[in-house]
Amino acid sequence: MNRNENLERIKTENFDVCVIGAGASGAGVALDAELRGLKVALIDKGDFSCETSSKSTKLIHGGVRYLEQAFKNLDFGQLKQVKHGLAERKYLLSNGSHLSRPLGIITPVFSFIEGLYYTIGLKMYGWFASKDQLPAARWLSKKEMILGSPDITQKAHSAVMYYDGQLDDARFALALSQTAHQQGAATANYLELIDFKKDSSNKIEAATLKNTLNGETFEVKSKIFVNCTGPFADRLRIKANPTEEARIKPSKGVHIVIPKKYFSGDKALLIPKTDDGRLVFVIPFQSEIMIGTTDTKYENLNEEPLLNNSEIDYLLETAERYLKAIPAKNEIKSGFGGIRPLISAKKKNPNDTKTLLRDHEVEIDEESGLVSLLGGKWTTYRLMAQDTCDAFCKILNVNNVCKTKDFKLIGSQSLIQIKRPENFPLECFEHLISSYGDQTPTILSLIEQRPELISKIHVDYPFIKAEVIYTCQFEMAQKLRDFFARRTRWEILDWNACLESIETVANLMAQELSWSEERKTIEGNTYEKILVNFKTVASN
Ligand SMILES: Cc1cc2nc3c(=O)[nH]c(=O)nc-3n(C[C@H](O)[C@H](O)[C@H](O)COP(=O)(O)OP(=O)(O)OC[C@H]3O[C@@H](n4cnc5c(N)ncnc54)[C@H](O)[C@@H]3O)c2cc1C
Structure with a gap:
């Protein structure tokens, strides 16, 4: 994805659909619309998936909690959500x-009765997902539990094991944007929609965009504008039609990241009951363990939600009852916070309860023509995109059907042909395959041209120098944080290792993106300040 070429297209071409926001929702809509033969632009004010879509628990799930509530409250809306999630999981x-x-x-249990309850519940969860091949839920004896997960507390009576999915959220959203681009969409990061332009009948016909890397502003013309800005959706809805009421109820969720030794193995742990009646997961992610999440009201959307000290206490105390040992606070390697874009029903139509029964909603503002995709979750991004495209295809009078159910994303073709070169460390090769998939040979060929790029950036992690070059050339990485937080997931694995690697990555990016010495220093200092601030907030 060449940013300058894409910017030129966005400035000069007329689009059918301009998608604002390149998280899971926007990237999903862009791909679906492009596959229906529409001409698409996809923009984001920051990097691809720089907000909620890179900060999730990374589970692909129907939601075991929703299922429990659906039965307890006889709530068929919630049951439908579980079924949608499980259908999309596949x-x-x-x-x-x-x-x-x-x-x-x-899920560890502390009595026979509890074991029975969760076995029945989780088996039912599996029945609702009849269409995929994941193993059925199973009640494990204490011995089996310890064999599978030796770090669970010995106080547990036994455990129930079930299956869901896990994804690398930031790279998945990037793969969606890249695939949309490969199919013809003009995509660009660091491009903010700052205003709409309307015609004489008050319908949006164009928008003013700002290149946030150099301050330049210009116009994009499109028949339809789709607001996929997640937690920020009200801003554009109200900009397009100031009489609209706010619908988003932002909620903050954080995770802490701890060393793998506290929960070894490749399984996750579900803590089914917390003091405030929620679920918490302990999940292996790459080389470390994530624990999360929380759920608190969040109001200042101008500020990144950061992990704070009391949230660390809460998550460690919760995990302590289920693990043999927990880390000391100074062993915490990293953490991150995200904002859920939860939606509320319209006050204008309080009797319209259908909005409450669904996780997402496609809203069309009759006056301005703005289409907004509100709410939802990562797992159902494809269905959300399908519903959104169906809605604006009607406006555009286009009958082309959705093709995303079995459309493979960039990187996911067969990997059998890719051979590890001699002397290439296995851990680095495995990391490349699991991050870049079938694009790995392009990185290997960069190493063939410049053998020095084979070296690791940091002794403790498998990331190599060639990835910096690759992500700048092919994945539109523009800033140090793009590389550390989203092209690789290093920032959520280990803040200190990132701090120690800034100079090496900055030198490589500076060469690739032709940064001056001054720019390189500014970029390095800016990212260092971000990481130091994370550490300060977490420890105070
Ligand atoms: C803590 C937490 C855990 C979660 N865990 C899970 C999970 O395990 N499984 C699951 O299925 N779901 C999970 N979710 C939900 C899921 O992550 C979100 O529903 C999803 O990522 C939202 O995607 P989005 O694209 O709508 O929003 P976002 O990812 O926030 O994307 C919106 C984008 O719009 C851009 N933008 C905003 N304003 C403008 C503008 N004016 N111009 C251009 N661009 C703009 C932003 O920069 C941003 O990139 C979780 C959420 C949270 C917070």
Whole structure:
């Protein structure tokens, strides 16, 4: 994806659909619309998936909690959500297979009755997902539980294991944007929609965009504008039609990241009950373990939600009852916060309860023509995109059907042909395959041209120098944080290792993106400040 070429297209071409926001929702809509033969532009004010879509728990799931509530409250709306999630799970696992995997999840129980309750519940969860091949839920004896997960507390009576999926959220969203681009969409990061332009009948006909890397502003023309800005959706809805009421109720969720030794193995742990009546997961992600999440009201959308000290206490105390040992606070390697874009029903139509029964909603503002995709979750991004495209295809009078159910994303073609070169460390090769999939040979060929790029950036992690060059050339990485937080997932694995690697990555990016010495220093200092601030907020 060449940013300058894409910017030129966005400035000069007339589009059918301009998608604002390149998280899971926007990237999903862009791909679906492009596959229906529409001419698409996809923009984001920051990097691809720089907001909620890179900060999720990374589970592909129907939601075991929703199922429990659906039965307890006889709530068929919630049951439908579970079924949607489970139906979509199958597509995420197959269409982006290098970035997703089935995940065994162990739920420790403390009595026979509890074991029976969860076995019945989780078996039912599996029945609702009859269409995929994941193993059925199973009640494990204490011995089996310890064999599978030796770090679970010995106080547990036994455990129930079921399966869901896990994805690398940031790279999955990037693969969606890249695939949309490969199919013809003009895509660009660091391009913010700052205003709409309307025609004489008050319908949006164009928008003013700002290149946030150099301050330049210009116009994009499109028949339809689709607001996929997640937690920020109200801003554009109200900009397009100031009489609209706010619908988003932002909620903050955080995760902490701890060393793998506290929960070894490849399974996750479900803590089914917390003091505030929620679920918490302990999940292996790449080389470390994530624990999350929380759920608190969040109001200041101008500020990145950061992990704070009391949230660390809460998550460690919760995990302590289920693990043999927990880390000391100074062993915490990293953490991150995200904002859920939860939606509320319209006050104008309080009796319209259908909006409450669904996880997402496609809203069309009759006056301005703005289409907004609101709410939802990662797991159902494809269905959300399908519903959105169906809605605006009606306006455009286009009958082309959705093709995303079995459309494979960039990177997910067969990997059998890719051979590890001699002397190439296995851990680095495995990391390349699981991040870049069938694009790995392009990185290997960069190393053939410049053998020095084979070296690791940091002794403790498998990331290599060639990835910096590759992500700048092919994945539109523009800033240091793009590389550390989203092209690789290093920032959520280990803040200190990132701090130690800034100079090496900055030198490589500076060469590739022709940064001056001054720019390189500014970029390095800016990212260092971000990481130091994370550490400060977490420890105060
Ligand atoms: C803590 C947490 C855990 C979660 N865990 C899970 C999970 O395990 N499984 C699951 O299925 N779901 C999960 N979710 C939900 C899921 O992550 C979100 O529903 C999803 O990522 C939202 O995607 P989005 O594209 O709508 O929003 P976002 O990812 O926030 O994308 C919106 C984009 O719009 C851009 N933008 C905003 N304003 C403008 C503008 N003016 N111009 C241009 N661009 C703009 C932003 O930069 C941003 O990139 C979780 C959410 C949270 C917060």
